Each structure stands twice: as structure tokens, then as C-alpha cells.
Amino acid sequence: MGKIDDKVMNEESMANIFTPEDFCDDEALIAKTAELFIKNDVTPNMALIEKHQYDVTRRLFQKAGDIGLLAIEVPEKYGGFALNKKISGLVAEKIGFGGSFSVSYNIHAGVGTLPYLYFGDEAQKKQYLPKLASGEWIGAYALTESDAGSDALRPRTNAVLNEDGTMWLLNGEKQWITNAQLADVFVVFAKTDGGMTAFIVERTYKGVSIGKEEEKMGIKGSSTATLILENVAVPNKNVLGEVGKGHKVAMNVLNLARLKLAFSNIGTSKQALQLAMNYGKERKQFDSSIVHFTMIQEKLANMAVAIYGAESAAYRTAGDIDNAIDSANQETIIKKISDFAMECALNKVNCSEILGFIVDEAVQIHGGYGYMQEYQVERLYRDARISRIFEGTNEINRLTISKIVAKRYAQANSFENFTSNERQSARNQHYIQRSEYLLKRTWHAISNASINLELEQEYMRLLADMVKEFYVIETSLLRTEKVSGQKNGEGERLKWLMTDVLCEEGYRKIEGYAIEIISAAEADEEKRKTWIDEIRAQSIPIYQNLFMKKREIAKIILNNPKSFL
Template identity: 65%
Template sequence: MEKTTCQFSEAIFLGDEVKRNALFTPEDFQDEEELIAKTAEMFIKQDVTPQIEAIEKQQHEISVKLFEKAGELGLLAIEVPEDYDGLELNKKISGLVAERIGFGGSFSVSYNIHAGVGTLPYVYFGTEEQKKTYLPKIASGEWIGAYALTEPDAGSDALKPKTNAILSDDGTHYTINGEKQWITNANMADVYVVFAKTDNAMTAFIVERTYDGVSIGVEEMKMGIKGSSTATLILQDVKVPKENVLGELGQGHKVAMNILNMARLKLAFSNIGTAKQAMHLAVNYGKERKQFNHFLVDFTMIQEKIANMAVAIYGAESAAYRTAGDMDDAIEAATDQQAVMKSIANYAMECALNKVFCSESLAYAVDEAVQIHGGYGYMQEYDVERLYRDARISRIFEGTNEINRLTIAKMLTKRFDSGLHNSVVDQQADVNTQFVASAKLALQLALQHVTSAQIDINAEQEYSRALSDIVTQVYVMDAALARLKKQATPPELHTLLTDVLCEEGYHKVSQLATSIIAGIQDGEALNTSLASLPKAPTHRNLFAKKRAIATEIITNPKWFA
């Protein structure tokens, strides 16, 4: 047995085995929930896909009609309470729907904004009157929602807006002036959640499109997601009733950050769906295209690409559904609205790491899908060309991945504790469990060195980046292993995917931990510290495992349907 004196609090995911065995996995969905997912899938296939070309030309009237259809199907009401014409379902089902909508190109972006940041501020922060006024319209698709936080000089530093709101002398309304940049759904939206400065603090407001002084700038010419509306929201002496303050006056940062946490998780699910679409396109093309008298999928280097895509997607969905399940449990256990918001805030790190991992898994998947298509992947007549361009934004919006990495590292160090949970590598456990335990131990040792050396991770951001990448990799490995163990008779593909993910994940963690320690120590102290890092329990033939993974997926592409 190997032990370390470096420990974690119970709040962190690196908890006990019993809790890990109770984690939610995609295999836990029941028939009724799968039916909801099927409804979303058919909506994309029958209503959205045939019109993608027109949507890409910014024929927004088509998207408006699609929102109405989505509303009729209940796809906009997933997280809206029943009292306001919603379905009042949970984060897991919301994620499942977002994943299937992820096949919808630019419309999926419009949908995510509406169903996420365009809806949830009312659900969690709205007054009773605000909920009654806005949620039924938003849930039905009669109105489209948008979220206005970013400004020309406030992107990543979005909590310092120049847009200002001044209370009238009679106290009946606020006058808002300013511009909000890159607002998704700008030209389609009927109502906006707008953040403005009030008495040196930030406040959220509900601003309707029809208010005097509200106007929309020209559509931005974007690299990808061309079919979504992106424009500047211009506010000139807009009078907003004081009843339209959303949440508490001067507490807009709470609205912004809590809603962004949930939006990051929703984006992660959408990225998973698009990554699956990219892999399907690549596999199908590889089964049709011949070179040197062989189908592309017969070449082992192509098989390796397919396997790597599958491993990333499997890890992404294992982690994202784990987080959604944990958040649902925490929200369900909350006794009041304040406790609900605290529960959501407690998952800021998990939401951020899912956003990072899933967006980068998507980036990898679309890049390899284009590569498998060869020259044809560069041509607009093939869908992977659009997927490649569309995917790039996912590492930028809902907080750049760099900002999210800083958040992950900051939350991780806050959770670091000296009183609970020794990390143990049990040499008698199965190999994957040893890989995960060794990765956790490496994380703990890296954290111990950073805290002992009093590294300012906000100033020396390389340490934040490395810590966040380690904890993300450990989280994904742990989720995949728990998913495998939870199944009484797991499919061989799941076993293969977990084998590769755990072994390669451990080596990534070990390398990152080594970099952190080497950045702090040198000489004999460095050698001593590096000797304390756990060694790989074994080395397996990953070439063979990846060939087996690719064969399973090529034979049965519905594995990731």
C-alpha cells in the first residue's frame, strides 16, 4: 500500500468508493427519458437538418418557426417548473436533450442559449410575477430568450460592465445606457437578461425587445455557427420598470456566475452530441472511401484515430452525466432556494472542467474527422467542413477555456484540506483502479508542492493550467471507471474504452505532475520528490486495444448514437 499525507475534503469528487458506485451514468436512463431524447433526435432529423443550408444563410424566420415547433414538443420546457407550463425535469434529462440537439448545427447554439441562459435566470432568480410573465412564453417558444453580459471592453472580465442603470427620481424605473456585444439570438430574441452597473455594483435586468431605445446592430460575420444570430444589443435611454430587476439589486454577479456554471454544463452536452456526429461522419466516409484497394477503415492508423475519438467521447459523456447526476442530487436535497443556489455554486469546478474537456474533445473529433475525409473534408459540400468551423467557438464562449482553467485551479485549491481522506493505491486492486488511484495520488502530491511553496497560481498561471488539466483528467478517469464498475456485465467496448482512458490518462497526469514539481524544486530535492510519484502499475498493448475499439465501432456505429 502507498499513502500520502496530502488529503482532500469530503466535498471533492475524490471521495469514497461507496459514493462513486452510486454515480449516475448514461446507462441509468429509463425508457421514458430515452423517449424524450428520441423526440429531440427526430426533431433535428426531420425539422432542422433539411433546413440547415437556409439557416446558415441567416434566414432567421426559419429558426423562429423551429423554436415554435420545439416548444410544441416540450423541448424548451425541460427545466421550467410545472407551475409555469414547464416539465420540471432535471439536469440529466436537460443534458440528454442538449446532446441530441447538438446534431443541429447553428440551431443547437440558438437552442442552448434560449433553453439555458435565456431561461434559467427566471427559474432561479425570478420573482413570482416575473416567472408568471415570462416563463410560459419562453417554454412554449412564443418568445425567444437571450443573455446580454459581454461588452466590447468586458469579455473574460465580464463582471465590470460599462453599461449603466440609473434609478429615476420617483423610484419607478431604471434608465439603461450601453452596448452588449456578441449577443446570441440578438435579432430573434423577444426578451434579454441584461447586466448593468448600479451604484458601483452589477445588477441583472429583464429588458423586452419592444422597449423604447432598444435596437440591434448588424449581424456579425463569423467563422462558424453562421446560422445563429450574433449582434450587438444597443440600449439608449431604455426605461426599465424597477419590477424588472432580476434577483437582488447589486447582486447581478450571483446571477451571472451561477447561470454561467449551468450553461457550461449544457454546452458540454451539446459538444458531446456534435463530437458523436463528427465520428459517425468519419466512420461512414471511411467505410465507403477506398485507397490502394482498401477501405480507409481497414488502415490501422485510421482505426487509431477512430478509437481515440471514441475514448475522448466516452470520457466526456461519463464525466458530464456524472456531474449532472450529482447536481440533481444536491438540488433535490436542498431545503430552500438559497440552498439550491449554494448547491449549484458548489459545482463551479465540475461545470468548468466539463466545459473544457468536452469542448476540446469536440475539437479533436472534428479535426480528425476532417483528416479522415482528406481533401474532401475541406470542401463545403461535406458536413465535416461546417462542423470543423462551428466547433471552434466552443473553446471561447461561456468563458474561454483559459478562464475556465483558472476557475478549476482556484476551486481545487480552495477544496484542498489537511484533515480528510488519505489517498491509497491498493496493489491488489484491478489495474484500472490502480491507474485512477495513482493519478489521484499524483494530483495530491502536485497540490502539496504548490501549496507548500506558496505559489500564486493567479500570477503564475502555468501552475493553474497544469493543475486544472490534472484534476480534469482524474475526474474523467474516475467517472469512466465508476461507469464500468456499475454495470453488472459491461459491454466489451466499455471495458476497452476504460482501459485506454485510464492508462493514457494516468501518463498525462504523471507528466503534468512532474512538470509542476520540476517548476518548484531542483537538484536532489527534485529527485526525491519525483521518486515519490507513483509508477504505472503495468503497461498494456494499447495498439491492440484501439484496433478492437475501432472494429466494434465500425461494425456497430450505433454504439455512440
């Protein structure tokens, strides 16, 4: 959704959108490598990982380095493969089956490596990227503090330059640092004269120490501890990026980390759905497998539909970023990455909340057994909760989405110049056109009411959710339209069924959000009634029997899981 007022469903947009079906055989082999690594190396060691056997985790990192899983985005001259965000996302999705290890992996391959790639000078890249790409060293990212969580750009950790300008003295504590007990090198953010600055801090530097391992609700196998810095002397050559411009490093790297987390969440969601289907086939009640009960089929279908929308949106964003940064120089790449802050935040919110929904339903399908630790789904349920908190809480990400949307609307033509397309179109296209209209109508109501969005954040939450739903349903239809006609029979039928459900239910949500915003924004009762009546009077396709569509979805994925998972 490059601009909020872009028209949808044209041949050019369908051709440009990237879908999972676009991966070639060689790229599928990379995904298979990651999948087998989790199956053969990580899963058998899960109990040891959960018990903080760091030597096991370190060996897994070295194995991941040996088979190339840590070097996806690293340039060839530094020991990598120079591959793109799409493939990086595909690998992160497969690693998402790896429980706590997937968190350690994502931090290392994401915020633990990308700062050097995008902000490091040549000497820093030569020194650190080969070690990180090979698994010889493990990376970490130190931004959060006890009083600087969501407001992370106001650190207390400080850095003072010595008189001859050769060394910085760092003091402070960084909280909840993933890979803390394992990391060989940290990207640390500290307050300096003129702003926040990013520093490369090696574990062996005098004054660096690690606090006790945190006792967490979930992701127990990933190391989480406090990084303590006491008069740590860091050479001036270890400034990452520009002095006082550390916020550029922090925010741009976080944008990409949010997208990587979205892919990992997709992988875990697929794992939970697979576990739920397997259990549902085995579990018998009233002399029948529970997957034959339509309420269970509805749950499975809802899970599959949510995953289809999530992966459609995430791969679209990755593809768009790849297209934007292709052949760009380093300075231009940073600017172009920042242009996708909304899409990265949107995918993070969407995928983390879908994961929460799916693991909850997977536990429910397991019944009482889902509450028992001997079943994998119990761990997935606990592990999933963090995804709505780290890489920026979903509340912060919703503010990011809505602020960017507000800015784009303000720069676009006024609402009065917008003319909706009333032509008769396919059912799903019509839902998308009507959804786009509601977005504009809702923004008009907010603008007319002169609402201070910074103070009245409920509007921002709902506006962000409208944009998120719109992006997902638009992308899902673009994907299904693009891949239709490829003669894959039942697989194509499944995609259309899921798209039908996404578009209709997505429109219903968007309409509900619009009515809620307008009801709060318009003080005049008569005007409010007029606006709401106008929304409800929109010409939309008659709603379908989604019960039957979901039953068919469930039957297809139960009979042939490979058609979807």
C-alpha cells in the first residue's frame, strides 16, 4: 500500500506483488535446509535449550552458520550470500518452528547483524560480519532500559569522549537483552552530547558484565539478562553510524526486526495449526474424531484463513522492500527502508496477534491436554505471548501505523476530491473498494472533529486496525488473483475460499471500526446518524454462508495439509 490513496486491483499491482508461490526451486531448497535444521538439530535438543544449556545453543549457532542460515543477507565479500528480504523472511518462517531458539536466531540474524550491514564502515564490516555470518560470534542488541522501554530513545546509559578523542567511556545498564549470556558483541545505544549514539561493544571489554538470567513466562530457552556497563572504554572507531544519530540505527533496524518477527510468527502459527489438526484427528469423542465436528472445523478454518492473510501481507512487504532497495547505495537504502516503517509495524501487529489467537485455539482443541507440558502446544502458548510485547509493543506499533497514515492523508488530495468507483466488480474487489472508501470517510470525520490524535489514542488504535485489515484483504486478493489459473486444482480452490472469507470478514471489521470512530468523533447527533446511515447503506455484495466455506476449507487442509502448510 505504497500510498494510502493508491487504486487497488490493477494488472500492474498484481504483477509486482510478491507471493510465496513466486519462490524458485533453489529458494525452496534454502527453506528446506532451515526446516531440516530445526527438525534434526534444534527439536531434539529443545529440553536442553529450555534448561539454559548454553553450550548446546552455541553449537546450534555454529551449525546454523556452517549451513549458511546466518549469512542470508550478508554480502558475499564478508562471507555471506547477499540474498534478499524475501528469502530472509522465508528462513525466519521455517526457524519459527524452533521455539526459544527462533528468538535467539532472529535477534542474532536481525538486530544483531543488520546494524553492521547498513551502518557500519568498511573496517567494521570486515571485522564483525564474517564472524556473525559464520556463527563464530553471536550478536545482541542493547537498546531497552528499565526507564526506557517504549520510549527507548531517551536512554540513561551515557558515553563520554575522552580529551584526546580516541575513547568513549560507557556507563549504564541495558535491560532484557536477548542472547545476553551468549553474545560476543553488542550494539549498545548510549546518550552522548547532541543525541543518542550507537556503539559496538565486545564482551571482553573491561567493565562489561551480565546480570542473572531472567525467569520468564515463555521463551525460556533464550537468554534474557541485563547488560551492565561500568566505565567501559570503547574505541572511537567503534561508533556505529554517526555520533548523535543513533536513533537512525535504532529505528531502521527495528523496522526490519519487526518484519522478521512477523515471519517467525507465521512459522509458529503453522506449527500450532499442524499440531491442532494432528491431535484433532487422533482425539475421539462420541465415537468420532473431533475434526468431524463442525465447530472444530470452524476453528481450524479460521486459523488457516488468518495464516493465509498474514503470509500474503508479510511477503508482499518483503518483496516491496527488495524492489525499493535493489541496486541502491547505502545512504539511499536507509531512506528507502524507513519508507516502510508502517508496513513493518503493520505486519508485526497482525502476525503477533494472529499467533496469539492461533495458539489459543490450538490449546482449546487439545482440551485439558493442551494445558499439560507434555504436549508441545502448551509451550507454544506461553512462548507466543512475548510477540505482542517485544520489538515495540503492539500499542506503540499501532501509533506508528496511524501517525504515518495521518501524514499520508494530510499530503494527499482532500476527501472532497475523492470519487468512489461505483462500477460493478467482482465480489471481493467490491469489498476492497468499499473498505478504501470507509478509510477515507473515517479520516474525514477525524479531520473535521479536529481531534488531537497524540492525546486521544483510541482513534489511532482503530485507524491502525482499519489500515491493517485493508492491507491484508487487498494483498490476499492480489495474491490469489495472481496465482489463479496455475492449474493446481484443490490448492487454487482453497486460496479462493480463504480469500472470500478474508475479504468479507475484513470488510465487516472495517465497517465496525469506521462506525465506532465516527460515533465518537461526531458530536452532533443528527450528523452522526447521517454518516452512520450512509455507511450502512453502502452497496456491497450480499453476505455469503461462510459456515459452508469454512467447512470446505477445513476438509481440504485436513485431507491434504501440504496444500496449505
